[in-house]
Amino acid sequence: MENSKRSLTSSDHDGDENAITQKRVRWNNGSDASRAASVEASSSDSGVGLKVFAAVTGCNGRVGGIYFNPENATLYLMEDTTDGSHFDLMRMFLEQTRVDICLVSSRADEHLIVFCQEFMELSGGQCQVRPHKEFVPHKGRAKLQQLSLLARLPGAEPDHPDDVLASGARHNVNDFLDSRRNVENDPNAQRLYAAIRLLNFGADEAPLCLSSAAALLEQLLRVHATEELDETQNHLGALHISNIEILSLNQVMQINADALSSLQIFDNENHASVHSDKTKEGHSLFQLLNHTSTHLGRSLLRRWCLRPSLSISTITARHAAIECLALAENTNTASDVRTHLGGLCQVPRAIELLKTGKKNGLSEWRSIAKFAYHVNLLKDTVRELRNREDIGAIDQFLTALDEVNTEDTGVLVNMVIDWEESQNNQRICVNPGIDEVLDEKKRIYNGLDDLLIRVARQVSQNMPEGYTSELNVLYFPQLGYLIRIPTPSGWITKKDLEQIPEWNFQLILFNDREIEIMEETLNRVLKHDNAITAVCEAAAEVDCLLSLSFASWLHGWVKPEMTEENVLEIRGGIHPLQSLLVPTFVPNDAHIVGGRGIGVENDADDAKSVMVCTGANACGKSVYLKQNALIPFMAQIGCFVPAQSARLGIVDKKTFPVFTRLQTKEGISKLQSAFMIDLAQVSLALRNCTSRSLVILDEFGKGSLSTDGAGLFAGVVNQLLKRGSNCPKLFASTHFHELFTRGLIPPELPISYAYMKVLLNSNVVQEEQRQAEITYLYKVTPGLCLDSYATQCARMYGINKSIVERARFVSAILSRNEIGVLLDEDMPQEQTEELEVRAAICQRFISWKMSVGDDMGVKDRLREVLGK
Known part of the structure; x- marks a missing residue:
């Protein structure tokens, strides 16, 4: 009976491939498939529901911080950096990391503490002021060195016991489980390697960052202790932290939360079910781009949208990958790759649950077997892609796939586990013949x-x-x-x-x-943990590229030309979201160049740094401004753009490239007026923008008196133009026509003017056709338009004819500065007679002397007063 016991080496798998195939997981059959899907969905949801922790501190104008992303188990360090009194950098850090709980040192700058408290209150998170004893640099260094990620010796593997599968002796299962936990290594060597690895992050030069790390790791350990029943696992080495990265804010586009909301890059809305308090992605750019197959891919795509790249090599590499994946001959292959990617990225969480002992269920082992199955299919499928040469993301993915030993993962698991028996008994059952x-x-x-x-x-x-x-x-x-x-x-x-x-x-x-x-x-299986993680990370990037490729193909977007020049040149651009909501969308051009303010000689072209757009109400100015901001944004996340062609320059790495004053988000939770919110947004842009920034001002100043608003608008434009070669790229729209009629913006300033065309029908006679007297063409045309056509818009949307006619008359008088005409104007005879009747009624009522002994009743007296 020597053959009655199977060995788990790869040599025995070649003999009976069909038998092994029959024992593979049945994830496409019946209830097993639905059960697996529900398990994956719950895992995904649980990943979304994990809280994001951050710790920050600062003093003497410098700030540092750290945050933990539970979706990829990564610590992100923000090195010590100089920040201004308005804490613009700290605001950007908190906005882009989407922190749920922020820890602040009690000895941090008082203004920083107040800022973090107010920010977290408005964002719906929590700000906890922790004792300063938790924010100590040397404690942070020591805690980081205790992490298993840094302390693990190179090439060290736990001393596994002898092959249990080959042993017939009985074992104590508790001793067996403890054998993995009590792996003994040289502590001095561990500290040495951890200290050397920590130097890669420049920790000695960032005491504020190290202080924040001490507080954050202590908080994570407290949270871990409440979830871990095994007291032996309540130490820093037991925390699941798979990576540590430097959060380089100067290498990504730093776009603030107001811009993300105004441009509709993200839009959370309540769930349709009244029984659910969850939110879902609404009509947004992210929802339009998100065709990912994995949770890790979706998370990575969200990070790309939060922090678009400033590296032209990274951007062009993504464009090249999308161009390859969007080829007609790669359509079917790309679809197969997307299908197989869905079976990969659940395995890291499954392995972590098995490794920590929190779960030992069938779904976790099924994820591992499913992973190996799809890895084998992807190795062949990805190589079928045409023109994939020199596509770095695909080459990296193939390399990671080749390094995974599927014999020690999927084949091993399929051979050991009896899936049918396990499903029936609701526990893991081992196949006959193993032991x-x-x-x-x-x-x-x-x-x-x-x-x-x-x-x-x-x-x-x-x-x-x-x-x-x-x-x-x-x-x-x-x-x-x-x-x-x-x-x-x-x-x-x-x-x-x-x-x-x-x-x-x-x-x-x-x-x-x-x-x-x-x-x-x-x-x-754990011997291949690093290889599995590498596959999942590479798969997430490929998943994002496939998603962007599919969205670009679906909507007919084009590859932009990226250049080092400070230029934004768009031909036939459209708004990616608005174009889906209307039957026909009119494309428009845009061309501006940064750094061409006052005193700077232009090159051969006539492009300016500032464009001011005017025109009728509801003619499409805001949509035009938004699409000019979205197109370079989409290009820098690596996506194709909605235009006939686009030539775009990379923004500077040291600036805050995109600022908007597109719309004011008001609410009772904001203790500011709309005008104050406008000023705060523009102030942020003025403090941080440079020649490679993109500033969007949509009707800035409309929340105040027209004279004050026009003056502020003119002051902002003039101040930006006076920066000369540091003038940013500016798109602006306004209805303040006095800016041009009264010379608040002199015509000699280097500004491009444009307006949105409308068609007026002056031959309309019948009242029911009056609403059609203005037709919007939505076409941008060079020049100025000094008429907002507000009365035509009012009639179109149902305002009474008499009100509209009166408004036209008053507007005409005011435009000629003849306000005295209104003072000398006589009322019509009908209104005069009505006024005299009402005055007589008032006089009789005032002269009415009431007395107790009045024989006439009150009602009769009122009728007499009213003249009835």
Whole structure:
């Protein structure tokens, strides 16, 4: 019977490939598929629901911080950086990291503490002021060095026990589980390697960042302690932190929360179900781009949208990958890749749950087997892509796929686990033939029913009458035999019961053996943990590129030309969201160049740094401004753009490139007026923008008096133009026509003017056709328009004719500065007579002297007063 026991080496898998294939997971069949889908969905949801923790501190104008992203188990360090009194950098850090709980040192700058408290209150998070003793640099350094990520010795593997699968001896399962936890390494060597690795992050030069790390790791350990029942796991080395990265804010586009909302890059809305308090993505750019197949891919795409790249090499590499994936000959292959990617990225969480012992369920092992299955398919499918040469993301993905040993992952798991038996028993069951000892115990257990029935009959015939009152035996087909016997009062544990001669709990015995086998299987899988993680990370990037490629193909977007020049040149641009809501969308051009303010000579072209757009109400100015901001944004996340062509320059790495004053988000939770919010947004732009920034001002100043608003608008434009070669790219729209009629913006300033065309029908006679007297063409045309056509818009939307006519008359008088005409204007005869009648009524009412003895009733007297 030498062949009755299978070995878990790869050499034995070649003989019976069909048998192994039949034992693979049935994730496409019946209830198993739905169960797996529900498990994956719940895992995904749980990842979304994890809180994001951050810790920050600052003093003497410098700030530092750190935050933990639970979705990819990564610590992000923000090195010590100089920040202004308005804490613009700290605001950007909190906005882009979407922090749920922010820890601040009690000895941090008082203004920083107040700022963090107000910001977290408005964003719906929590700000906790922690004792300064938690924010100590040397404690942060020591805690970081204790992380298993840094302390792990190079090439060190836990000293696994002898091959349990090949051993027939019985083992203590508790000792076996402890063998993995108590791996002994040289502590001095661990500290040395951890200190060397920590130097890669420049920690010695960032005391504020290290202080924040001490507080954050202490908080994570507190949270971990509340979830971990095993006290031996309540230490920093047990925290699951897979990576540490430097958060380089100067290498990504720093776009604030107001811009993200105004441009509709993200839009959370309440769930349609009244029984759910969750939110979902509404009509937004992210929702338009998100066709990812994995949770990790979706998370990475969100980070790309929050922090678009400033590296032209990174951007062009993504464009090249999208161009390759969007080829017609790659359509079917790309679709297959997207399908297989869905089976990869659940495995890191499954391995972590198995490794920590929080779960040991069928769904986690199914994820591992499913991972290996799709890895084998992807190795061949990805290589079928045409023109994939020199596409870095795809080459990296293939390299990661080739490094995964599927023999020690999927094939091993499929061979060990009996999926049907596990599904029926709702626990992990090992296949027959894996272990002789286990097979023998199962054979004994499975034969107990027939054996015990015969024994019960024999015993019942020979049982003395004195024992019948103390011995109870019941048999249930679903459970087996239930036996009740008297035991000594001190016997209360399983160990005591084992003292009974020839008393063996067969179910417990082979369950323990199965746990040992699965632990050994997990140890074999964990040897490839790093390779599996690398595959999932590379798969997430490919998933994002496939998503952007599909969106670009679906909507007919084009590849932009990226250049080092400070230019924004768009031909036939459209708004990616608005174009989906209307039957026809009119494309428009845009061309501005940064750094061409006052005193700077232009090149051969006539492009300016500032464009002011005017025109009628509701003519499409805001949509035009937004699309000019969205197109470069989309290009810098690596996506194609909605235009006929686009030539775009990379923004400067040291600036805050995109600012908007597009719309004011008001609410009772904001203790500011709309005008104050406008000023705060523009102030942020003026403090931080440079020649490579893009500033969007949509009707700035409309929240105040027209004279004050026009003056502020003119002041902002003039101030930006006076920066000369540091003038940013500016798109602005306004209805303040006095800016041009009264010379607040002189015509000699280097400004491009444009307006949105409308068509007026002056031959309309019938009242029911009056609403059609203005037609919007939505076409941008060079020049100025000094008429807002507000009265035509009012009639179009149902305002009474008499009100509109009066408004036209007053507007005409004011435009000629003839306000005295309104003062000298006589009222019509009809209105004069009505006024005289009302005056007489008032006079009679005032002269009415009431008395108690008045014989005439009150109602009769009122009728007399009213003249009735």
